[in-house]
Amino acid sequence: MTVAVANQKGGVGKTLTTANLVRAAAGEGLRVLAVDADAQANLTATLAPEYQGAGLEHSLATVLGSGDRLDAAIVASEWEGVDVVPAGGEDLADAQQTLVIQKAGRELRLRRALASVAARYDLVVLDCPPSLDQLTINALSAADALVIVTDPGQYAINGLDRLLDTSDIAREYLLREGLPPDQ
Numbered sequence: 001m002t003v004a005v006a007n008q009k010g011g012v013g014k015t016l017t018t019a020n021l022v023r024a025a026a027g028e029g030l031r032v033l034a035v036d037a038d039a040q041a042n043l044t045a046t047l048a049p050e051y052q053g054a055g056l057e058h059s060l061a062t063v064l065g066s067g068d069r070l071d072a073a074i075v076a077s078e079w080e081g082v083d084v085v086p087a088g089g090e091d092l093a094d095a096q097q098t099l100v101i102q103k104a105g106r107e108l109r110l111r112r113a114l115a116s117v118a119a120r121y122d123l124v125v126l127d128c129p130p131s132l133d134q135l136t137i138n139a140l141s142a143a144d145a146l147v148i149v150t151d152p153g154q155y156a157i158n159g160l161d162r163l164l165d166t167s168d169i170a171r172e173y174l175l176r177e178g179l180p181p182d183q
Contacts, residue, residue: 002114002124004143007150008159010130015042017149018127022047026081030122034077035060036087037110037139038129044086047077051086061088063113064138065095070113083121092135107170110138130159132166140170
């Protein structure tokens with residue numbers, strides 16, 4: 001199963017929720033892959049601090065930006081049973097811009113990359129950026145489930161509305177194109 005943790009609003013606890021979900025799953029004996037899809041790379045800093053920042057040879061940035069194989073980007077975390085795909089810091093922001101100018105299939109790059117390693121994990125958790133850009137759309141396209149983290153503030157609720165609309169559009173598009181949700 002692949003779960004995206006998202007909200008367009010920053011500072012609502014997406015990364016903390018992701019880390020807690022990952023730790024709880026690993027504590028239950030599940031094999032977990034945590035994917036840091038946020039250029040701020042806070043999940044990477046939490047789970048695999050030696051792999052934070054730009055200029056990594058392999059990261060989510062290289063997977064999405066240049067088609068690097070996902071298995072090359074996976075590193076062991078400091079937590080038993082948890083592997084991490086580090087964000088790549090500022091390089092991930094550059095990869096996001098590359099996705100914007102790509103043509104057909106750009107919203108499926110993460111989904112296709114995850115398919116190559118899915119059999120190795122019981123759970124994949126995607127920590128999304130605080131925006132509705134190509135990184136979040138890739139995560140929504142790859143996910144079987146969506147956890148929306150919010151707080152009771154008006155701006156977070158506004159972000160929730162936009163995220164729900166985007167999630168519906170992403171699913172409708174994928175289904176309209178004849179792709180089953182788990183492909």
